[in-house]
Amino acid sequence: MTGITLQGIQDAAWSFTKDSPLNTIAELDSLQLFDAPLIAAADAFDPLFAKLKENEVVGPQHRMPQEWLEGAKSVISYFLPFTKRVREANRKLGLAAREWMYGRYEGEQFNNSLRNYLVHFIKDSGxxxxxxxxxxxxxxxxxxxxxxxxxxxxxxxxxxxSLNRSLITAHGSAGRIGSIIVDAAIDPTERQYTGIDEHCTKCGACILRCPPLAINEQGKDNAVCSDYLDRVLARYRPRYGCGKCQTAVPCEASIPRIQVSSMSVNR
Ligand code: SF4
Ligand code: SF4
Structure with a gap:
């Protein structure tokens, strides 16, 4: 038995997100990048981890939790939803809003600081x-x-x-994702789905929003999307981004078919 619980990790992650200066962009009128993270846990021996090694999923290079941490028992995963201000700024068609580019670049620096904080939070419990x-x-x-x-x-x-290969969570698809592998046994979160894309309604709204036309009814052409992001980076380095397929679409901030959030963060 350990003193570590998913609720305890969630509370720590939310305190850190609320208080960290890295979650606020002073030069954009104190823009807050992220709201409270959604947190879930997987059993490190879940058979789906082995499935990720298949070519048509991620590929054989994908490591098992135990290859990162000997004795791994659980994987904590979180979704950091962008705030309404970041999402709304990016609803116009065309180039990514400044707020969104800060969300991608400074937002990933914040995400790394949250990863680091959670590793130490868990280590402090032994x-x-x-x-x-x-x-x-x-x-x-x-x-x-x-x-x-x-x-x-x-x-x-x-x-x-989703059709554009984002992840549609209870708080939508506009956000960043991170994870921590631990050797503590934490009760796994129940997956409330079976299909890999069942939250996506295939409404096609994201197809119409994509500047380089990387999305069609069959999915996303990763090369076209990546080449476009590289061109944005070449012009706005170190920042970049697009996210037009994650904003002004029905899956921006919720699951399109389910309007009431099935995962509560109790905030
Ligand atoms: S906009 Fe529609 S088709 Fe595109 S990912 Fe969201 S729900 Fe799916
Ligand atoms: S991020 Fe931009 S370029 Fe890439 S698929 Fe989405 S809309 Fe298209």
């Missing part, structure tokens, strides 16, 4: 923890990573994939 996204073994080769935060979030019960 358990071991690793954040793959911060680990020196983390790699992305040919745009394929050895730890996919979105797929891990799916396994943990946070949401399902």
């Amino acid at each position: 358990m071991r923890a690793v954040a793959p996204g911060l680990d020196s073994r983390f790699s992305v080769v040919n745009r394929r990573s050895n730890w996919s935060e979105r797929h891990v979030a799916f396994v943990a019960g946070l949401g399902t994939f």
